[in-house]
Amino acid sequence: MFKKTIPSVLMLSSVMLSGCVTTDTPDLPEIGVDCKWDANSQCVYLSPEIALIGVPNQTKNLQFRLDDLDRPMNDHGGGTIAYTASNTIAKGAVKGIRGPCPPLREPHKYKLYVVATDENENKIAAGSGIARCCSE
Structure with a gap:
């Protein structure tokens, strides 16, 4: 029994600790x-x-987290940036995210989470998107 439970608990703990952005935001407006x-883009982090x-409009900060859906034990980090009212965030702007580096250059699916917070750090909106990386 413990042989199956311990790896599952470790994997779940790794996923839970991989970033500060929570995915439990069902009542918030969607981004x-x-x-x-x-x-x-592979392995350039x-x-x-x-x-x-x-x-x-009242967003002050955006919190991000990146998960590898094909290999959840890989921690790709996350970070927070100030929102400048631009709806395009430049490549490399979220310093805590380590971009994709799938083993053997095989394609993986990645999920990017975002949470908008106001000046009091209240969560006011959230969303996520899935992208594949990387095909030649």
Whole structure:
């Protein structure tokens, strides 16, 4: 029994500790999130260019987290940036995200989470988007 339980608990703990952005935001307005990588983006450890739709006007900060859906034990980090009212976040702007580096250059699916917070750090909107990386 313990042989199956311990790896599951360790994997779940790794996923839970991988970033500060919570995915439990069902009652918040939704932010549309789009990002993508190309073959030249592999293993360069930069956040992608990110397009957002529906960010509330009162947003002060955006919190991000990146998960590898095909290999959840890989921690790709996250970070927080000040929101400048631009709905395009430049490649490399989220310093805590380590971009994709799938083993053997095989394609993986990545999920990028975003949470908008106001000046009091209240969560006011959230969203996520899925992108594949990296096909030649």
